[in-house]
Amino acid sequence: MRSFTDRVSEIDISGIRKMFEAARTDSINLGLGEPDVPMPAHIGDAAVDAIRRGHTRYTPGAGMPELREALSEKFLRDNNVRVSPDEIIVTAGASEALHIVLQALVEPGDDVLIPDPGFVSYAALSHIAGGRVIGVPLVDLALDPDVVSERITRNTKVLIVNSPSNPCGSVQSRREMQAFAELAEDYDFTIISDEVYEFLIYEGEHVSPAEFTDNVVTVNATSKTYAMTGWRLGYLAARPEYIEQFHKVHQYVQACAGSVAQYAALAAITGPQDCVCEMREQFRERRDILLRGLSELGIECPTPAGAFYLFPRVGDGDRVSAELAGRGVITVPGSSFGAHGSEHIRLSYTASKTDIACAIERMAGVSMSGVSIPGRSV
Ligand SMILES: Cc1ncc(COP(=O)(O)O)c(C=O)c1O
Known part of the structure; x- marks a missing residue:
């Protein structure tokens, strides 16, 4: 019998994958974690152009200088943060960035504070890094600085903050972000701020x-x-003492992000941004349709301010998700995101309006307790 490390064999496969495997062929998929809209054409054109010009080799490990320059400008423009190009590493998606940061920061026995419920990779990657995963229960579906503070010990190494959040769609306020930053300074830990839905x-x-x-x-x-999502292009930014260590992990697991993907990302970040507003408006409309549909079924769900997920409380999330799958609607049971999500399901509204309407019809008749919770409603 072959033996594998505990830190890998103890990890369960994602509940999201399990749901997809159980899906009927005519299912409507409200389980996806990615936009269903096409990638803007100018990004694809830039990638094709890069291939034609033969940009198919390794790039510098940290990423192409012109892309890091563009990202440095983006941080100032969009995030009000000064980051030099040397303080940025381009990675294979946000996933690789999360992995290298946790590998570089977490020693066996260190505590990693993660939102519960939170994105599935946080617990798994922290576990692979040897850390002790401490789920911080959410208040009204968002991280609360007081609750975070109660979980801090001398072993706390990292706090992961994700705004807007997967699976709840909640947006943390300026006051809360400032409070997390103060805790990080007072107790000398690092915040990993996952901003993929910014x-x-x-x-x-x-x-x-x-x-x-x-x-x-x-x-x-x-x-x-x-x-x-398929291009696998992410990035991280941090002060030089962090970057020096992250480079080592990145160099040996990835060498560099894909060259063609980097050209595509350069076009995305420096090109017209109206495509982003258009996508957001489409999602807003779909969010409201799904919320109305749920409300008509007696499921009250707080109106999330961000991302593309609803996270209603339905009773036994595993049962409801399985019953919905039987009726041809794929959702993700809230338990996939942590113990405190078990009374919920996650619905993604990255499906057409017709599919959303059809999903609501199929949902009628599934018994959901529809307990109303405050949530962070807008
Ligand atoms: C909160 C969050 N962070 C990170 C990721 C991973 O992003 P990427 O596809 O860039 O690796 C996801 C994907 O679903 C996510 O929801």
Whole structure:
């Protein structure tokens, strides 16, 4: 019998994958974590052009200088944060960025504070890094600085903050981000700020904790903003002492992000941004249709201010998700995102309006307790 490391064999496969495997062929998929809209054409043109010009070799490990320059300008323009190109590493998606940061920061026995419910990779990657995963229960579906503060010990190494959030769609306020930054300074830990949904905010503002402290690694990607999930292009930004260590992990696991993907990302970041607003408006409309449909079924769900997910409380999330799958609607049980998500399901509104309407019809008749919770409603 072959033996594998505990830190890998103890990890369960994502509940999201399990749901897809159980899907009927005519299912409507409200389980996806990616935009269904096409990638803007000018991004593809830039990639084709890069291939034609023969840009198919390794790039510098940290990423092409012109892309890091563009990202440095983007940080100032969009996030009010000064980051030099040397403080940026271009990665294979936000996923690789999360992995290298946790590998570089977390020693066995260190505590990693993650939102519960939170994005599935946080617990898994922290576990692979040897860390102790401490789920921080959300208040009204968002991280609360007081609750975070109660979980801090001398072992706390990292706090992961994700705004707008997957799976809840919640947006953290400026005051909260400032409070997380103060905790990071007072207790000398690092915040990993996962900002992949930064442009998918329908109400309110996006605030980066890097505005308030240097104890932050900002993780982002072109994946969601430009409907480019398949290109695997992300990036991180942090002060030089962090970057020096992250480079070592990045160099040996990835060498560099894909060259063609980097040209595509350069076109995305420096090109016209109206495509992003158009996508956001489409999602806002679909969010409201799905919310109305749920409300008519007696499921009250707080109106999330960001991302493209609803996270209604339905009773036993596993049962409801399985029953919905039987009726041809794929959702993700909230338990996939942490123990505190178990009474919820996650619905993505990255499906056409027709599919959303059809999904609502199919949902009628599935018993959902529809307990109303305050949530962070806009
Ligand atoms: C919060 C969050 N962070 C990171 C990722 C991974 O992004 P990427 O596809 O760029 O690796 C996802 C993907 O669903 C996500 O929801």
